[in-house]
Amino acid sequence: MSTSTERASERPVSPDPAAEGPRRAVLPALGLALAPALALTLVLALGFWSVAFAPSGSQVAAWWPAAGVSAALLALSPPRSWAALALSLVVVTSAANIAAGRPVLVAVCFGVANATEAVVVAWALGAARARPALRTAADMRRLVVASVLGGLAIGLLASLTVTLLEDGELLVTWGRVLASHVAGVLVVLPVALLLLPGASVGIRWREWRGSSATTLEAAALVGVALGVVAVVFSPGQERPLVYLCLPFLVLVAMRLPPWAVSLEILAIAVLVNVLTHEGGGPFVEAGTLAPETSAALVQSFLVVCVMVAMPLVLALEQRRETLTDLRRSGGDLQVERDFTAAVLDSTDSLIVVVDQAGRIVRANAAVERVRGLTLARLVGSAYDEALLMPGAAAHYRRTLVSGDGPDGVQHQVWRSPSGHARAVTATHRPLHRDDPTGPMVITGHDVTEQVETQGLLRSILDATTATAVIGTDTEGLITFFNAGAEAMVGFTSLEMVGRASPAVFHLESEIVERALELGVAPGFEVFVHEVRRTGVPERRDWTYCRSDGTTLVVSLTVSARTDVDGTIHGFLGIAADVTERRRAEESLRTALEHERLAVARLHELDRIKTDFVSSTSHELRTPLTSVLGFSQLLATEAVGPVNPRQLALLGRIEKSGRRLLDLVENLLTLASLESGELDLRKAALDLREVVVIALETLEESLRGRDLTLDLDLGAAPVGVWGDQEQLERTVSNLLSNAIKFTTDGGRIEVALTHDGDQARLRVSDTGMGIPLDEQDRLFSRFFRASSATVAAVPGTGLGLSIVHAIVEAHGGSIEVTSAPDEGTTFVVHLPTES
Structure with a gap:
């Protein structure tokens, strides 16, 4: 890096005092042309534009002109303001990334990377010592070095951000960021250096x-x-x-x-x-x-x-x-x-001066490097023989003999020192404007790398075998048929190019059907009609008929190829084989339809089952009521005396009948809940009365049992809004379970409390308890705990599922706490009366 003294010696003295004045003279001019606020606004707008128009699926922008604006802002500002400006760049660039849709953390990391790049570029330009300029070859070298260093810095930081936060590829991202930012600095920063400093x-x-x-x-x-x-x-x-x-x-x-x-x-x-x-x-x-x-x-x-x-x-x-x-x-x-x-010797452009006979009079150093011959050997030699490949030289001579003369831009093939061909674009102009037949100045540029890149792109296109790329003229005649198209349809490029239309390998019935939809004649027009009309590429599925008679389904995208003025001069079709994908989609649709029918059938069976249970339960309830009534009538000896043994049998009949009636009631309630037809007759209730009534219905179950019943209902009413019959059923089922699963000598506790807008009913017992791994299924229909099955405790497994459904229907919830041989506690929460 040159010192400020060396740099000053490289430049001619400028007649503009502001151009060579102290650094502080830059800011007044900069305030007019690129004030910090304006520059930061421009960075924000350009940053948002770059991110918003990044290639689809890409994690980095294609071009970042904001890098040049940021570097110019720091390079043309006093070093004492760099810290504040760098922080402002972090905020502005982060905001641009966030506004364009990037995650906040990624945006902030990119903001830090962009500010770092601007600082690196400004430092590499020597802006910390003197105002940078762009007047000499040395200035240009410093600009290139600074842009590359800045690109390497942001490439490293951005690629680390993408790799760590977005699962990107480190080296690939580094290369892409390097290219976009080096280009942004080299394109934008010269404008600032040449226009802004006080001119x-x-x-x-x-x-x-x-x-x-x-x-x-x-x-x-x-x-x-x-x-x-x-x-x-x-x-x-x-x-x-x-x-x-x-x-x-x-x-x-x-x-x-x-x-x-x-x-x-x-x-x-x-x-x-x-x-x-x-x-x-x-x-x-x-x-x-x-x-x-x-x-x-x-x-x-x-x-x-x-x-x-x-x-x-x-x-x-x-x-x-x-x-x-x-x-x-x-x-x-x-x-x-x-x-x-x-x-002339310092430029990379190829400059040759030839006389009227085409002999070389002068050539610059760039010509010597490309050709590998010294100026002494080139001077006096024929231009075509000394510089061009043999075949290219013959063509060059023919243009001279034809009388047209080598005018304008020519594409020439030069010979390298190793004998290989170099692609050169050359411009021929008379040395003197008033003498077009005199000496000529030939200015050329070595474009070998660009030509090789174009050839590589063509090779890649030809090597694409998984995708068919087919070009046509406006009438449908095929002009391009790549290897992928050959592999897809079985026809060769020689058979198709210039001889056929894509309609040849399409299913005729599909063409006719599409023609009827569009109202056009069957043929090539069915593929391009919508593209001609709207100018938008069209994608749809077609069936291709291969040369061997087999068919395949393709997804074909057709787009127009236009001239500069928008005139269509051809069409391009890109097709991908989607046969297996479409078969898989059809199989999936069929499977989903079968699944839908199966679910519908299951719903129908469930409805039939529910109707059957409801109907059967209704039919059972009437005779059961008669059985219980007649049993009670006989037990009262209203129709005649009964002996003690007969009385005991009548008691058993009544007890079994009531169990069966409870089962029928449970089935009816369950059927109503499942069908959504449970009619809750809600009213204002005192939950204490519900508990008392439920206990009265269970007196027979407690008779003859050695159980301690602790009842704590409180002194104040506990008001709820609910269906008294269903809430009585809920309490009865909980108490019935406690009585059944608690052995003699045990304890049952019933407590009723009021907690804010919730009424809480707790039913505890010291019975056999429920295994922990079975408690999540406790409220399922027909589920019975293993402990109850082993102890041969009678039951249907419906009571708790009904309790759960009734409580939820009242907007409440139920909890259970239990352990084997340690008893069970149920807690019911119900909303209080509002």
């Missing part, structure tokens, strides 16, 4: 007037460059033409001042990102690349644009300023030539 409108106008281009020519160059970018990245454009953008960008860099070039690159960046997000451009080829991979390629392209244009324009601007100073100081033409040679 007035008048100074910018003088810079514009001092450039090589007239106003009209500059506007044309900018418009053409943006137009080429829009065409190359337009939706539906699949040709590998990304390298076409670079020559026009070089022309802009050669003709306009640095600040204008920086704005041009920023506009290109916005345009490329927006069009790529909309599915356009060569980096989104037929949907075969993951959105994150496409985004990384786009950011790499933007970095290439910056590295191509900015060093060149800075070198030319430095040359112009130096020549101006030399002329003022009496410099001669030889100095200018030497300086021009030094500038």
Whole structure:
């Protein structure tokens, strides 16, 4: 990193006092152009935009221009304010992430990472010592190093955040974040460094007037460059033409001042990102690349644009300023030539000057590096023989013989030192505007890596065997048929391309049916009619007929391929085999239907059972009542005397009859509860009276038993709103269980209390108790505890289920506490009368 003294020596003296003044002079100008509040607002808006338009399913944004704004905010502010500004960046960036839908913890971690990146970039630019600038090649190197260091820092922090909090992949996320943030800094920060530090409108106008281009020519160059970018990245454009953008960008860099070039690159960046997000451009080829991979390629392209244009324009601007100073100081033409040679040798662009015969007169150092020959060996050689591959040289000579001449942009194949081919885009222009047949200046750029990337994308598309990708023209003639389509339908690309329509391998009955729905003629139009009408891709299932006669179900998405003006010039169909998935879905639907019918049948059986129980119970109750009545009548000797043995038998008949009648009543109550027809006749009750009546009905059960009954009903009434008959049944069932399951010598306690808006009835016994693992089934119908079964205590297992249902019907609850040989306690909670 250079010191402030070294940096000052690298720059020409600026006529603008604010440009070289002390650091505090920056802030007044910055207050007009990029005040902290405005910058933070811009960071918030750009951050939200980047997260909101991130690729679907991606954990990181495709492009982060807010990184450049954040770095500019710190780099152009006094170091004493960095801490406060960094904290503000944490808050603003976190807010942008949260507003865009990210979790709070992840958003805060990303906010810290973004602020860290801004601090690293500002520090690496040397902003802690002196105001950074962008005027020389050394400044450009510092900018590149700073952006890479900042990208590495945020890449590490962001990838750790994604890995730890969102189960992402560390290295993959690091690479994607590095690309998006390096591109964001390299695109946005030059605009701030060139436009913000105190330059007035008048100074910018003088810079514009001092450039090589007239106003009209500059506007044309900018418009053409943006137009080429829009065409190359337009939706539906699949040709590998990304390298076409670079020559026009070089022309802009050669003709306009640095600040204008920086704005041009920023506009290109916005345009490329927006069009790529909309599915356009060569980096989104037929949907075969993951959105994150496409985004990384786009950011790499933007970095290439910056590295191509900015060093060149800075070198030319430095040359112009130096020549101006030399002329003022009496410099001669030889100095200018030497300086021009030094500038040309410092650029990565390939620059060759040839005479009228096509022989090389001058070449810069970049040509020597790419070709591997010294300038001494190149000068005097024929351009095509010395630099081009044999086949490319023959083509180049043919263009010369035809009389057209090598004008405009050409795609040439240069020869590397090892003999391998290098792809170069070259622009030919006359050295003197008034002599188009004289010496030519050939400006080129090595785009081998971009061409190889395009070839790789094409190879990936051709290697996609699980998905069919089929392109057609507007009339349905197939123009592209990938390997996945060949594998799917069994026809080869040679059989289909230029010879057939996709309708060939579709089920004819489906085409006819769809044509009737749309009101169109059967044929290719059924696939694209809705796409033509709405402009929106259409997805639906179709049946493909393979060449061997078998069929398969595919999910086909059809979209339109359009020109820049929106004119449709073809269609693209992407199909995936979903045969097994659809079979599984149909099987699942069938299984669910069977399940539904089974559940309905079970409900019907349950209803029939409930009706049967109810009907049978009603039929049993009438004769049982007669049996009990006649038994009591005989026992009173109203129809004649009975002896003691007969009286005992009548007592047994009555006792058994009452047990059977209780069972019938329980069954009727249970049937009413299950059918939802239990009619609760609620009224205001004193719960003490309910307990007393229930005890009176159980006097016969207590007669002859050695049990201690403790009754604590309290002195004050306990009012509830309920059905007296059903509540009596509840208390009777609880007391009956306590009597049955408590051996002689035991104790039964009944306590009634009032607690706020709840009445609490507690029934405890010292009986045999209930095993702990059976208590969760205690209120189930027909369940009997194992202890009761072993002790042969009679019962049906219905009493507690009825108690539970009645209590719940009154808005109450019931609890049980029990242990084997330690007794059982039931506590009933009922709402008091309101």
